[in-house]
Amino acid sequence: MEILSFQNIVFFVVALAIAVCSVLAVTTGKLLRAATYLLFVLFGTAAIFFMLGYTFLGAVQLMVYAGGIIVLYVFSIALTRSDKDMKYKVSKAKLFSLLATTVVGAALVLLLLFTNGFALNTIPLGEELPSREVGLALVGTDKYQFVLPFEVVSVLLLACMIGGILIARKEK
């Protein structure tokens, strides 16, 4: 695989954007800006899914995160007072634990990368995963099929909805 193929260039651009926006999301002083940078990170993740041909997950990523979670964040930020600058002083103990967490996290990711290799090399590029296969895998009962988690998540979602309605009800 050549280094400067079209796919590789796009991948590196997207990866760089994700990295820069992730850092900006935690270093910026304004809450809404942080949410916006997080949105760009999620866009980048969706772009990676699209590049891998997993368009279903890419679209779901856009819909759930960009259209759902971030909108929720922005709503709650817009409806509360949050125009203060949030520059906090980090104590030395906190800084040390932060660094330790970062190193452990990076080690974990590198371990996964070196044992499994880049996903780009194992997944055929430019081929779309048919949505029929995704659907069958979600409701099938064989090996590598996920009907039990699917149902459990549905029940969880139902419980969340009932809880939400209960909290939002005016009369007790």
Place this chain on the structure above:
Amino acid sequence: MNQAFLDYYNLQPLLAAIHSWLCGIMPEGLAIFLECVVVGVIILVLYAVLAIILIYMERKVCAAFQCRIGPNRVGGKGGLLQVPADVIKILIKEVFKLKNADQFLYGLAPFLVILASILTFSCLPWHNGGEILSMNIGILFVLAASSIGILGILLAGWSSNSKYTLIGAVRSGAMLISYEISIGITVLTMVMLSGTMDIHEIVMSQANGWNIFKGHIVAIVAFIIYLIAGNAEANRGPFDLAEAEQELTAGYHTEYSGMHFGFFYLAEYLNLFITSGIATTLFLGGWMPLHIAGLDGFNAVMDYIPGIVWFLGKTFFVVFLLMWLRWTYPRLRIDQVLTLEWKYIMPLSLLVMLVMAVCKVYGLVF
């Protein structure tokens, strides 16, 4: 049934020929890059031209419903040059900056709105073999991309640093995320009927009859629900409460000027077109010609009309329906808007989906 008409104006061989010719004189990567640039330019030009046509149409339709003449001075009879003149005017206006506002988010918001609009715009099935963004989850991508626009509206309202825009944005956002649910459910209903999410396949499955005829009563109810929810999604009357001048000035885009305002304005009109285009795709057969069983001569004549004419014709028909709606009904209040969605339209669309599932399982659709 004779399906030869599908090949009359198929663009696929022509596009393949252009691609192989380009690959012959330059490396494939460069050829694909060039094609992407050309297609991108075509999308933007189409976007701008359609916006001009739609704004002119809106003025004329509005005038007709209010017993006026509409624009008739600029550009000879009918005022054809009125909108191009307005375009030039808005292009040379100053884009100003706000004091004490978040400049980055203030500048970003219109681009998020226009990005969502252009992404969904390029998913429309223009012609046989002429779809631009084609993937096997096409319609899901349309729903996903259109949800980015809400974020643009919310950011615009917040970053303008004004109470009017903030309230306008929160109202618009609440309305859009509510009506998105109905749109999703009706789209799912039609996906159930077609058996696929690929936009091209949805159109192809209607070669032997449009979905609105195949799904009879259920599909007609779903069509009406889609039109109501789509009208709200495009932020247009009777759901244009964000622009209720007497309480909110112009809603979330009050503080924008020049082309930044122009982006919101463009996106509103193109969202109208996209809503109609998706309605055409899901219910009225996309670029498929009209066939009436038994009238073979009539069907043969219909087959010779190119797909793009059918698509644009049907889409502009739906656009006209939506404009008719806009200029007929008075504006709703925010509580009425949300009551209508959560208490009537959403339960109804869930019921429609259930009935469609039953019909599909027992073979009650054509």
